[in-house]
Amino acid sequence: MKMSFRWYGTGNDSIKLSEIKQIPGVTEIVWALHSKQPGEVWTVEEIKKVKDELDEYGFGMAVVESVNVHDDIKTAGPGRDKYIENYKETLRNLSQFGVKVVCYNFMPVFDWTRTDLFHPLPDGSTALYYEKDKIKQDPEEMAEYILSETKGYTMPGWEPERMAHLKELFKVYEPVDKETLWDNLKYFLEELMPVCHETGIKMAIHPDDPPWDIFGLPRLLVDAESVDRFLKMVDDPYNCLTLCSGSLGSNPKNNVADIVRKHVDRIAFAHIRNVKHFPNGDFSETSHRDCDGDVGILDIIKAYHDGGFDGYIRPDHGRHIWGEKCRPGYGLYDRALGIMYILGVWDMLDKLKK
Ligand code: DNO
Numbered sequence: 001m002k003m004s005f006r007w008y009g010t011g012n013d014s015i016k017l018s019e020i021k022q023i024p025g026v027t028e029i030v031w032a033l034h035s036k037q038p039g040e041v042w043t044v045e046e047i048k049k050v051k052d053e054l055d056e057y058g059f060g061m062a063v064v065e066s067v068n069v070h071d072d073i074k075t076a077g078p079g080r081d082k083y084i085e086n087y088k089e090t091l092r093n094l095s096q097f098g099v100k101v102v103c104y105n106f107m108p109v110f111d112w113t114r115t116d117l118f119h120p121l122p123d124g125s126t127a128l129y130y131e132k133d134k135i136k137q138d139p140e141e142m143a144e145y146i147l148s149e150t151k152g153y154t155m156p157g158w159e160p161e162r163m164a165h166l167k168e169l170f171k172v173y174e175p176v177d178k179e180t181l182w183d184n185l186k187y188f189l190e191e192l193m194p195v196c197h198e199t200g201i202k203m204a205i206h207p208d209d210p211p212w213d214i215f216g217l218p219r220l221l222v223d224a225e226s227v228d229r230f231l232k233m234v235d236d237p238y239n240c241l242t243l244c245s246g247s248l249g250s251n252p253k254n255n256v257a258d259i260v261r262k263h264v265d266r267i268a269f270a271h272i273r274n275v276k277h278f279p280n281g282d283f284s285e286t287s288h289r290d291c292d293g294d295v296g297i298l299d300i301i302k303a304y305h306d307g308g309f310d311g312y313i314r315p316d317h318g319r320h321i322w323g324e325k326c327r328p329g330y331g332l333y334d335r336a337l338g339i340m341y342i343l344g345v346w347d348m349l350d351k352l353k354k
């Protein structure tokens with residue numbers, strides 16, 4: 001297992017690489033060129049700039065989160081083939097710098113969705129929160145709320161430029177039902193697989209978050225069955241998962257540890273996040289500690305350990321603690337605590353095995 005930390009880049013993150021360096025065990029930075037629009041080619045020069053920054057601290061850059069997928073690819077729009085060619089070029093460029101895993105998602109219109117980005121918890125911290133009834137609002141109201149709360153940070157998938165065209169975006173997705181979306185995902189991956197073999201890069205899809213349809217938009221990767229279907233659909237060792245315990249774990253019916261046990265060889269990247277369920281279907285993100293939430297963090301870590309997991313792992317969203325001003329879910333402190341928790345469990349499992 002290789003421990004990593006997501007960082008949004010100089011000038012785009014409140015956290016410095018010098019601070020991440022002091023978290024025990026982190027060897028890789030999970031990064032992206034956040035200024036690029038979906039469909040644009042990432043050039044060698046742009047990638048090299050990040051490499052030079054990371055080199056200074058001895059960090060690897062093996063995992064990109066995310067190279068976002070253009071809506072024309074998701075909807076089979078007129079630019080699909082052109083944007084797939086651009087994606088291939090980006091993969092080839094990334095592979096020159098040691099990138100091994102590219103995380104992406106195939107969610108229509110939005111990336112992850114929460115109704116409250118700074119929900120107060122009883123201990124005085126705040127966390128991302130999902131209230132079922134609030135999601136029934138009009139998506140434009142939702143976007144307005146998210147943009148007002150992010151306080152100047154752009155959230156992937158919720159970029160103001162995209163949100164300005166929300167009505168048009170929804171129109172483009174109108175004819176795309178769930179089966180069509182599956183077909184479009186298959187087409188995309190079958191095109192990419194030869195380039196993945198050539199470059200040694202694994203494509204690792206992030207599940208849909210929350211794992212159910214919202215705003216009438218279809219969602220694909222939501223449970224064990226859909227994960228099975230996805231892996232069978234393009235049965236290739238380079239077609240992999242970013243297994244996010246918090247995304248799938250938001251549905252109490254999903255047993256994330258079972259999915260890890262079944263597919264550990266196809267998980268290229270693990271996101272560890274804990275979530276607490278409420279009886280009415282709402283959920284709150286929590287600390288990484290097992291007993292603070294309901295996703296079964298200890299079982300999940302053990303499943304990775306038992307399976308000899310050799311991929312990349314990172315703490316996913318954390319709470320906002322100790323007054324930290326940061327991107328929603330992506331502060332330094334709680335994610336650093338999460339890392340120490342994960343490593344504590346992992347080291348003990350190693351020791352017990354000896
Ligand atoms: C939340 C994050 C996601 C992820 C994208 C991948 O769990 O991990 O926003 O970055 O969905 O494209």
Ligand code: MN
Pocket residue numbers: 206244245246247271316
């Ligand atoms: Mn995640």
